Amino acid sequence: MSLLPRTAEEFSSAEYWERFFKKRGERAFEWYGDYNKLCGVLHKYIKVQDKVLVVGCGNSELSEQLYDVGYKHLTNIDISETVVTHMNQRNSERRPDLTFHQVDATQTPYEDASFQAALDKGTLDAMASEEEGALARRMITEVSRVLKVGGRYVCVTLAQESVVKLAVEHFVQLGWAVRLHCLQEERGREEEDSFALPVFVLISTKFRQPMPNPILEMCLGDDGVPVRHTRVCDLLSAVREYQAYSVLRKRLRTNTDPPSNLSLTLCDAKTGLPRYTLTVQDCPPGAKVPRPNQFAIFIVPRGSETAWLYSAPEGRRQLAASANFRRLVIASMHRNQDYTDMQAVQSELSPVVMDLAPPGMPTNQQVNFAEIDRVVLKPKQQSKQINICSSAASNHKKKNKKKTKAAAAAAPPSACLSVDSGFLCCAHHEVMVAGLSMLGAATPQNKDGPVSVLLVGLGGGGLPQFLRDFVPNAAVEVVELDPVVLQVAKDWFGFRPDDRLTVTLGDGLERICSLEKEGGHCFDVIMFDVDNKDSSVGMSCPPAAFVETPVLQKVFNMLTSRGLFMLNLVCRDLLLRKNVLERVKSVFPTILSQRIPEEINEVLLCFREAKDADRILPSLSQAAKNFQRTLSCGTADSKRKPHIDIAEILKDLKLE
Numbered sequence: 001m002s003l004l005p006r007t008a009e010e011f012s013s014a015e016y017w018e019r020f021f022k023k024r025g026e027r028a029f030e031w032y033g034d035y036n037k038l039c040g041v042l043h044k045y046i047k048v049q050d051k052v053l054v055v056g057c058g059n060s061e062l063s064e065q066l067y068d069v070g071y072k073h074l075t076n077i078d079i080s081e082t083v084v085t086h087m088n089q090r091n092s093e094r095r096p097d098l099t100f101h102q103v104d105a106t107q108t109p110y111e112d113a114s115f116q117a118a119l120d121k122g123t124l125d126a127m128a129s130e131e132e133g134a135l136a137r138r139m140i141t142e143v144s145r146v147l148k149v150g151g152r153y154v155c156v157t158l159a160q161e162s163v164v165k166l167a168v169e170h171f172v173q174l175g176w177a178v179r180l181h182c183l184q185e186e187r188g189r190e191e192e193d194s195f196a197l198p199v200f201v202l203i204s205t206k207f208r209q210p211m212p213n214p215i216l217e218m219c220l221g222d223d224g225v226p227v228r229h230t231r232v233c234d235l236l237s238a239v240r241e242y243q244a245y246s247v248l249r250k251r252l253r254t255n256t257d258p259p260s261n262l263s264l265t266l267c268d269a270k271t272g273l274p275r276y277t278l279t280v281q282d283c284p285p286g287a288k289v290p291r292p293n294q295f296a297i298f299i300v301p302r303g304s305e306t307a308w309l310y311s312a313p314e315g316r317r318q319l320a321a322s323a324n325f326r327r328l329v330i331a332s333m334h335r336n337q338d339y340t341d342m343q344a345v346q347s348e349l350s351p352v353v354m355d356l357a358p359p360g361m362p363t364n365q366q367v368n369f370a371e372i373d374r375v376v377l378k379p380k381q382q383s384k385q386i387n388i389c390s391s392a393a394s395n396h397k398k399k400n401k402k403k404t405k406a407a408a409a410a411a412p413p414s415a416c417l418s419v420d421s422g423f424l425c426c427a428h429h430e431v432m433v434a435g436l437s438m439l440g441a442a443t444p445q446n447k448d449g450p451v452s453v454l455l456v457g458l459g460g461g462g463l464p465q466f467l468r469d470f471v472p473n474a475a476v477e478v479v480e481l482d483p484v485v486l487q488v489a490k491d492w493f494g495f496r497p498d499d500r501l502t503v504t505l506g507d508g509l510e511r512i513c514s515l516e517k518e519g520g521h522c523f524d525v526i527m528f529d530v531d532n533k534d535s536s537v538g539m540s541c542p543p544a545a546f547v548e549t550p551v552l553q554k555v556f557n558m559l560t561s562r563g564l565f566m567l568n569l570v571c572r573d574l575l576l577r578k579n580v581l582e583r584v585k586s587v588f589p590t591i592l593s594q595r596i597p598e599e600i601n602e603v604l605l606c607f608r609e610a611k612d613a614d615r616i617l618p619s620l621s622q623a624a625k626n627f628q629r630t631l632s633c634g635t636a637d638s639k640r641k642p643h644i645d646i647a648e649i650l651k652d653l654k655l656e
Helices: 008-012 014-024 036-046 062-069 081-091 123-127 132-148 161-174 230-252 313-323 342-357 379-385 395-409 427-435 437-440 460-468 483-493 508-518 547-557 574-587 613-632 646-650
Strands: 052-055 073-078 099-102 115-121 145-156 177-183 199-205 216-220 228-230 264-269 274-282 296-301 329-333 369-370 451-458 476-478 503-505 523-528 540-542 559-570 592-596 602-607
Touching: 014 574, 036 115, 036 145, 036 199, 052 062, 052 132, 062 073, 062 602, 073 081, 073 646, 081 476, 115 132, 123 132, 123 145, 123 161, 123 296, 123 503, 132 145, 132 177, 132 230, 132 264, 145 228, 161 177, 199 274, 199 613, 216 230, 216 559, 228 313, 228 602, 230 264, 230 342, 264 296, 274 313, 274 342, 296 313, 313 329, 329 342, 342 602, 369 503, 379 523, 427 437, 427 460, 427 602, 427 613, 427 646, 437 559, 451 503, 460 476, 460 503, 476 483, 508 547, 523 547, 547 574, 574 592, 574 602
Parallel strands: 052 073, 052 115, 073 099, 115 145, 177 216, 296 329, 296 369, 451 476, 451 523, 476 503, 523 559
Antiparallel strands: 145 199, 177 199, 216 228, 264 274, 274 329, 540 559, 559 602, 592 602
């Protein structure tokens, strides 16, 4: 039979409590915690020699335990005759001076200023539901009357907003000081059936003269540093934050929930400003996680907190899958905060992260602080995908020009460099070069003819220089937005344009529009290899504007009949990738794709004319061999040979 009330209003009913204690019998009912949990804060605010009024004592052992440790001046009152009779009988021999009285807390027989303290464990919560709080107001008004100047009302409560607001506003109006202690469950002691909400202790101190400005403070634990608030609403907001944190903490310590993306904000204790945002990501059920990989904290590089990989739910799931921990906490630092170094950040987070540990993890186990090169999908390879020098998307890249110019100014003379133009450092560049064999596979009769290429995005210049040096009769035009990038390519990477390799400085999109309007500029191959500076989008290459349907249509119009459009696509957002692919398919009739192993890149090879996949894919083997021979004969310099295996690169090509 349930001993909990059916409605909140029953908490304030004398009849309910009579039934409650008769059914419960002699078993003590510890509402909101026992003496061991509360003693730290109680001893802090109630002196042993104080005369204490215990309001709504019930059959809790709290008064008995206080009496046993020296509190001999306790007056216990309760509305239930049953519980008062039982408690007097229980203590008549062992604690003869501990007395219990049947008294209505809203109208007590005691004189004004009779007590130094009033102790209330759950009574305010029980009464606040009746008559829209009128009963609770009468009770705390009566408590105010019987307390001496300097006396304290110590109330143990769950701090439901309507309850704590009622009490705080009442005491602020009286000019009393108000402080709240949030008593979190001890780490590692949570149980499935324990309270999710934390217990609060409200302390209101009576002054001789009302305070002109309210004193409102919040503390964490028994002896936490008080944080001052100027308004009641700010104090209530702090209460809500602690409650939300406690619910989250219990949820995380008792179960796992892969899709939940639970998050919380940790604030600076002194200023109250947000300092860290922590987001929890669990592995999917059944995932094979190494035994040591139970729990890790990944600290987002400062300034990257808005990047899609860290801010979007799908990005965080991919990050967690790459990290391969049972639970990954992604910690973002806030821009308006100062941080000494990463070691200091780890030290600051270490005391609190165990609150977020997965179920069953020992509280004393060391937590891994994951480093970027262990988590972010091969960052060294990723740096290849997103060229540090690439710049052709739009004018927003000019913001970084000063920094790039400084790098160019410090560059050593090109004479000091030895660059092997036959080596392509980026795997997606190899696929783009290998894709040229498609021209021969599609139209064998033209395989040795001139090849005209338009490349948007210079980068270090390795790709266009390879095409010029090893593809016979290739004519390459590169479009690059930033002249400083061109200078860096020349100084650092030995880039040398000539009559077969030209560079047009300007916006890539504008150049495409201009060429398409002029007409007569037909290319066999158009390549997009340009990165996206907007990290908040789940596509880091190319910028979104480059794959809009009107732009793709212009590219289509600029290709010869045998033409190929090659797109280096780096898109973590699966839905966005699907949309991009649909737009490309709406323009180009046949698309082949090649994913780069262990990287995010994929290269789309898009034909201007429809091709029979059953014929073109089998013909690739011979075309690859032919093109391999063509590359080897592309230069008379025996010291410069292409380091590329066309057949191996194209073996996993698939039809989209």
